[in-house]
Amino acid sequence: MLPLQERVPLKNSLQKLSDALVLSLLLSLLAYRLVSLHRHAQIWLLAFACESWFTFVWLLNMNAKWTRVAYKTFPRNLSTMYHDLPAVDVFVTTADPTLEPPVITANTVLSLLAVEYPCRKLSCYVSDDAASPITFYSLVESAEFAKLWVPFCKKHNVRVRAPSVYFSTTEPQPSHGLSSDFTREWRRIKDEYEELIRRIETANEDQIRSRVADGSKEFPKTDRRDHPSMVEVIWENKEGSEDGFPHLIYVAREKTPRHSHRYKAGAMNALTRVSGVMTNAPFMLNVDCDMFANNPEVVLHAMCLLLGVDDEVFAGFAQAPQQFYGALKDDPFGNQMVVSSKQFLPGFQGLQGPFYMGTGCFHRRKVIYGSPPGPQKRGDLSREELEMIYGNSLEFVESARQITSGYGEGLPANLSSRVEAAKKVAACAYEQNTSWGREIGWAYGSIVEDNLTGIRIHSMGWRSMFLTPEPPAFLGCAPTGGPASMTQHKRWATGLLEILLSRRSPILAVMEEKLTLRQCLGYLLILIWPLRSVFELCYALLPAYCLLAGSAFLPKASELSFLVPMAIFLIYNVYTLTEYFHYGLSIRAWWNNQRMQRIYAQTSWLLGFFSALLKILGFSETVFEVSRKDQQKPTDVTGADDPGRFTFDSSPVFVSGTAVMLINLAALVVGSTRVLWQAEAGELGPGIGEFVCSAWVLLSFWPFVKGLVRRGSYGIPWSVICKAAVPGCFFLQMCRNA
Ligand SMILES: O=c1ccn([C@@H]2O[C@H](COP(=O)(O)OP(=O)(O)O[C@H]3O[C@H](CO)[C@@H](O)[C@H](O)[C@H]3O)[C@@H](O)[C@H]2O)c(=O)[nH]1
Numbered sequence: 001m002l003p004l005q006e007r008v009p010l011k012n013s014l015q016k017l018s019d020a021l022v023l024s025l026l027l028s029l030l031a032y033r034l035v036s037l038h039r040h041a042q043i044w045l046l047a048f049a050c051e052s053w054f055t056f057v058w059l060l061n062m063n064a065k066w067t068r069v070a071y072k073t074f075p076r077n078l079s080t081m082y083h084d085l086p087a088v089d090v091f092v093t094t095a096d097p098t099l100e101p102p103v104i105t106a107n108t109v110l111s112l113l114a115v116e117y118p119c120r121k122l123s124c125y126v127s128d129d130a131a132s133p134i135t136f137y138s139l140v141e142s143a144e145f146a147k148l149w150v151p152f153c154k155k156h157n158v159r160v161r162a163p164s165v166y167f168s169t170t171e172p173q174p175s176h177g178l179s180s181d182f183t184r185e186w187r188r189i190k191d192e193y194e195e196l197i198r199r200i201e202t203a204n205e206d207q208i209r210s211r212v213a214d215g216s217k218e219f220p221k222t223d224r225r226d227h228p229s230m231v232e233v234i235w236e237n238k239e240g241s242e243d244g245f246p247h248l249i250y251v252a253r254e255k256t257p258r259h260s261h262r263y264k265a266g267a268m269n270a271l272t273r274v275s276g277v278m279t280n281a282p283f284m285l286n287v288d289c290d291m292f293a294n295n296p297e298v299v300l301h302a303m304c305l306l307l308g309v310d311d312e313v314f315a316g317f318a319q320a321p322q323q324f325y326g327a328l329k330d331d332p333f334g335n336q337m338v339v340s341s342k343q344f345l346p347g348f349q350g351l352q353g354p355f356y357m358g359t360g361c362f363h364r365r366k367v368i369y370g371s372p373p374g375p376q377k378r379g380d381l382s383r384e385e386l387e388m389i390y391g392n393s394l395e396f397v398e399s400a401r402q403i404t405s406g407y408g409e410g411l412p413a414n415l416s417s418r419v420e421a422a423k424k425v426a427a428c429a430y431e432q433n434t435s436w437g438r439e440i441g442w443a444y445g446s447i448v449e450d451n452l453t454g455i456r457i458h459s460m461g462w463r464s465m466f467l468t469p470e471p472p473a474f475l476g477c478a479p480t481g482g483p484a485s486m487t488q489h490k491r492w493a494t495g496l497l498e499i500l501l502s503r504r505s506p507i508l509a510v511m512e513e514k515l516t517l518r519q520c521l522g523y524l525l526i527l528i529w530p531l532r533s534v535f536e537l538c539y540a541l542l543p544a545y546c547l548l549a550g551s552a553f554l555p556k557a558s559e560l561s562f563l564v565p566m567a568i569f570l571i572y573n574v575y576t577l578t579e580y581f582h583y584g585l586s587i588r589a590w591w592n593n594q595r596m597q598r599i600y601a602q603t604s605w606l607l608g609f610f611s612a613l614l615k616i617l618g619f620s621e622t623v624f625e626v627s628r629k630d631q632q633k634p635t636d637v638t639g640a641d642d643p644g645r646f647t648f649d650s651s652p653v654f655v656s657g658t659a660v661m662l663i664n665l666a667a668l669v670v671g672s673t674r675v676l677w678q679a680e681a682g683e684l685g686p687g688i689g690e691f692v693c694s695a696w697v698l699l700s701f702w703p704f705v706k707g708l709v710r711r712g713s714y715g716i717p718w719s720v721i722c723k724a725a726v727p728g729c730f731f732l733q734m735c736r737n738a
């Protein structure tokens with residue numbers, strides 16, 4: 001028996017030691033606050049509350065990093081162990097042809113069609129929530145191109161199978177020996193690819209409708225918010241032959257204004273059912289439209305994790321970390337997640353397993369269908385009971401019975417006969433009075449559907465695996481520019497609070513279900529983002545308050561106790577900085593991440609906190625705002641000459657940050673003038689600590705300081721400054737009265 005995987009515990013004693021050191025300093029600070037409480041004003045109490053919270057967050061951090069484990073996979077051994085690999089249904093979601101250019105989706109699809117896996121075992125489904133003829137047309141054209149592309153990739157063992165990435169190196173790479181035959185073939189395919197892009201980019205909706213209708217496929221004139229379900233088999237790998245490429249199926253679920261379509265979770269559930277009646281593979285992979293397969297052997301690696309376990313319970317799903325391509329230098333928006341993935345994902349692997357992160361994840365289909373791990377089967381339910389759970393499609397119920405009662409082998413190819421059944425299960429009303437979105441499928445109730453779905457799976461007792469082949473499995477794009485990154489964080493914060501306060505909260509699951517305590521604490525680390533905003537905001541205003549009102553929240557530099565906060569500040573920064581160096585990143589990348597954490601917390605997370613509260617109180621609905629995906633050169637899209645620079649718009653997300661910046665600016669000016677005029681600071685007045693803290697806040701909000709003096713998209717709009725001035729003046733008034 002050759003192994004498919006190997007568990008590798010990672011050593012991290014130095015990290016544990018540093019974590020514990022910071023923790024003991026935090027605890028000493030709290031103790032100091034308590035014993036000296038009587039000598040100080042109420043501000044001492046507020047500082048104590050914030051610092052207690054930060055200590056709690058630090059403990060959650062330590063929990064999530066304490067036991068680190070990685071898995072190695074050996075895809076070479078797979079063929080000796082299994083002569084027949086299981087089928088995998090691959091899902092790609094897209095929702096807006098302007099924010100998510102069809103060329104990007106086409107590249108993702110092409111990279112997936114070309115992966116190394118028996119192609120009669122793969123099917124690719126694209127869900128288009130925009131029901132866009134351009135997206136449809138680009139897939140039809142991509143399938144034509146795939147006839148050249150897939151054999152080319154397999155013949156020459158191409159490393160990156162997203163053509164835009166492959167051809168972005170202008171000349172054929174020397175590793176191919178550069179035989180003239182190869183060069184000629186390379187040129188031809190490159191020309192074809194350029195022609196494909198040209199056609200997609202110049203496509204015009206009405207033209208497409210007629211052009212597509214020339215073939216057997218039709219694309220009706222649709223309103224993206226109101227249309228019947230569309231399921232089109234763009235390419236069927238008919239003979240099931242080995243040298244073709246996988247099925248490609250276009251799905252636009254039914255939409256009507258009368259039904260909430262539940263955003264991505266709704267799209268995923270529709271895809272689950274459509275694929276259930278069409279191919280019913282026992283495994284499913286889902287990626288966002290911008291996440292191309294970067295490692296052609298990714299499916300093989302995933303199968304090593306999912307099949308290589310003696311007991312399925314250990315591998316409910318296998319999640320690849322989110323990694324990004326075309327990353328801007330030094331991560332100006334702090335969203336590449338390099339260090340945090342390296343730290344936390346192996347940490348979670350040491351617990352119940354990594355979170356489901358919405359993209360780059362292989363699920364066991366039966367997990368999604370609500371089957372618990374272990375020998376208990378759900379197959380012995382009556383037809384009526386099954387229909388109550390899965391809905392009233394005979395075809396789907398039959399497919400679900402197969403999956404939940406055993407392994408499920410997938411269905412033999414004959415797609416066209418199943419299109420009608422597929423359209424039926426993609427209808428809006430299909431889920432009414434069923435368990436979809438609750439006990440089965442992608443969970444409803446939060447716009448961070450991935451986290452919620454993952455909690456449900458872990459609560460059933462399943463574990464998960466962390467998929468980290470080399471080169472990385474998938475690469476996607478991280479949003480650039482101020483507005484896009486801030487909106488993404490706002491959406492996350494909103495959805496996370498929705499989860500924390502819901503019936504699906506991990507705190508309940510740890511008591512009533514099979515979520516382990518440490519995994520629950522791991523989930524809390526993320527779910528409390530929106531709450532962190534309140535404490536971070538208070539703490540950022542504390543030094544400003546002290547400078548303005550002439551009081552102090554830190555010990556004086558002459559006191560011995562001053563060493564404690566100073567040590568926390570220094571050690572924390574040196575410690576995080578060495579982590580960045582350890583992963584080969586620059587000091588700039590470290591600083592950018594530090595400051596963006598502060599900015600996100602006090603702007604996006606705060607707004608997310610309020611929007612989730614409004615929803616929970618029933619005043620408004622939360623909305624999934626899709627992030628813009630940039631193509632190769634982000635410059636073209638944002639219209640900005642330096643894509644790494646922070647941009648603004650008039651969104652409310654910038655108001656709190658602008659206010660924090662203005663207040664600390666005013667505080668530093670007032671504080672320094674006081675010192676210059678030698679005004680009596682007194683025993684309780686501000687000292688060096690308050691100055692350093694306020695300056696540190698201002699440094700963290702430096703993009704906002706620059707935004708004050710810059711123009712255009714680099715400047716903070718006047719409307720935002722005015723809105724920020726209102727709470728700012730209120731704060732100044734409060735300090736004067738103190
Ligand atoms: O109504 C919708 C809205 C979105 N999407 C798709 O959802 C995916 C993610 O959207 P994106 O705007 O890229 O969000 P991100 O913040 O980048 O996504 C992260 O966070 C989401 C939860 O907020 C997860 O669903 C994603 O998988 C995860 O990558 C994209 O493929 C969209 O096409 C839909 O299919 N239907």
Ligand SMILES: [Mn+2]
Binds near residue numbers: 288290476477627
């Ligand atoms: Mn995305």
